Amino acid sequence: MTRTRKYHLALVGVAAAILLVALIRLITGADEITSSGTFAAALMLAVPIGLAGLGGLWAERAGVVNIGLEGMMVLGTWFAGWAGYQWGPYAALVAGLLAGAIGGLIHAIATVTFGVDHIISGVAINLLGPGVTRFLSEVLYKEGSPANQAGAGITTSPAMSSAAPELSLPLLSDGPDWLGSLESTRWFLIGDVAGILRGLTHNVNVLVILAVLMLPLTFFVLWHTSFGLRLRSAGENPWAAESLGVNVYRIKYIAVVISGAFAGLGGVFLVFVSTKYVEGQTAGRGFIGLAAMIFGNWRPGGLAAGAALFGYADGLQLRSQGAITSFLLLGAILLLIYLGVRARRADGLSALTVKDYTAMGAAVVGAAVLFWLWLTVDRLPNEFVFITPHVLTLLVLLVASQRLRMPKADGVRYRRGEQH
Template identity: 50%
Template sequence: MTTTAPEPTQSPDGRIARLGRGYLWLLVTVGFLAIVSTVRVFSGAGQLNSVGTLQAALIATCPILLAALGGLWSERSGVVNIGLEGGMILGTWGAAYFTYFYGPWVGLIGAALMGALGGILHAIATVTFGVDHIVSGVAINIIAAGAVSFLAEAYFRDLQGGGIKQLTGLDTPPRIEIPWLGEAASDLAGQGWFFVSDLSAVVGALTNGLSIMVYLVAGLVVLTWWVLWHTAFGLRLRSCGENPQAAETLGVNVYRYKYIGVVMSGVFAGLGGYMLVLVSSSGFVTGQTGGRGYIGLAAMIFGNWRPFGAAGAATMFGYTDAMQLRSNDAVHALLLLVAVLLFVFAILRLRQGDRLNTSLYAIIGVAFLVWFFNSDSVPREFAGMTPYVATLLVLALGTQRLRMPAADGKPYKKGQAG
């Protein structure tokens, strides 16, 4: 007699926990939007979260977020990848070359393949030969910068719109536009109403000619979360970053999973280069990454090695980067926004009984508040400085809440488990 095993059912507690987390994320999003709306109304800085500002912020966020996702794949497998900047540099050339000859969708594949090449080199050095991860990553960055400068001069100088350091006039990926919804939301956003106009600005930014690549990047965040945390493959890959010796005893091919993680990190970095060439700017220029690979690595750490956390951190970087192009009033209002957020963090820390960090957050928040009320304008460079300051604050005051994979960056040789 044969018996059929009952299908695994999801416990009510698990469903409730997930539902609770969903409500928590919704509450955080609504709360943040309310804070921004309050600051906008109080300061009168309409461009603080206008449709144009939000679109610029989303576009600026995507390359950083892709680099952060790349770092997440690599470090969850146990390999530190400082070479994300190099993968992004290679991706810029691949995007420009393949788009020029074959169109933007083939250019997307070309950028991913060029980034993967950087990932393969890093994997060979670190996984196969045991080279120090930091040394290998720095070498990849240097090699990529030199190689792309050579390739640009060799292949772009005689092309229409090309030169020894640039290639312009490239086709771009399509944009998503819902005219009736985008126009209505943009009109409502211009009314300046509390919260309603701010929510409308978000809708207008998403439906008024935004590049399809932004939606693709958002999908990659969800896909990364699902693959790494809800599949057997993801469990095996993460086990290689936590305890590769234990994973080996369970039959996991640790080398294979480390290779997959590092190569995928190169793919994501290459896609970040594609965003820079075809969405963030109007073409290819050598050196246009501007350290965004390193910023993506910081966003990954800031996000506690999790995809949605990295997305939030990258959004902060992208938003402040976009603010550099806004009016001086909006940049000045950023002081008040930072102060309010620091006070919120102080309250959260106080609820957890952490009086030291509560005092530090509150003191720094007061400093920003005094700066806001005693100045009429601030240097525009402050907007670009803000994410770095915020990262230092988080790393300095909140390191006890950050947990990297236990075996991240540690050397591993097959057979150690025995």
């Protein structure tokens, strides 16, 4: 399949998704599904997930599993909050990047130099990040300190001296709010597209724009430069890369440090949104970012789709808990689409295997159950609403796992001259 055709299919997929969501909104009457507020919230929630996923992408394309993204994000949030209240948002940006990069450097030293198991090192960093930040908070924000008098505490930093700048994109957001006027009409598809565009273009944090630009930049560097080719070769077959003169150790170090910097940048974004560091504000986004990267098949475009999906689910449950029930109907329709696609790919009933029949039968039962729940349940219990993004993460990974292809040497211990 040519690259041009892939882009065309991606655009068709986006259009089909918008049409499907608009149809669900029309059937259920849940206007929050395509409101500008929901998509603005989704964008804000997707960015830290996407940045953490980019961090995982850089490391794993070089053959280093990085489940320590959560701990690196925590380091980024604390140092961004500490520098931000003293010197402003730009200092917060630099401090968070450096803190995340240091976390990545520690992971690289453990895994690349000393050959520590990648999972064990990542777990250690996830424990180290919160521990170090809590210790620093108790030392620097203790009662009687200048920072404490400025409104800090053991679990929070003082507010930043100034807020991060926000921008509205030209043409779509200049002058009269014509997108808002179209959205208020709630016309089928037209009002939905207007709400989506308005949510994605009005009062956008400058770090959101930076994060979005990182996706095509990552794709260009990793797939269209000689450095990117060497990095990906280190993740596919480091010994073959070594035989061609690639310094695999250096490549892996660079990749993992960049990985930590991206995770730290995700932490900076969380501080920009809340204007200060708050203990526990990452809330597992590093792990969800890793899931989004796996869902995206270790590619920036798929990663963006995964982050957007998880951010949308999280944003919708924050904006309207009642609208979450519309996900039941959406899930039923998606299962029916999956059933149709799988049946079409089969070359007649005789070509179906036991696995095919099992998957198709499960899809039929699942669609029937979801449709029945949508008809009978008016409002989901709060406990189910709050775990919606995490359940969605598991379901998406379950479906996507059938087509995934990770780098061949991902997580493999590399030693120069010792090919396995």
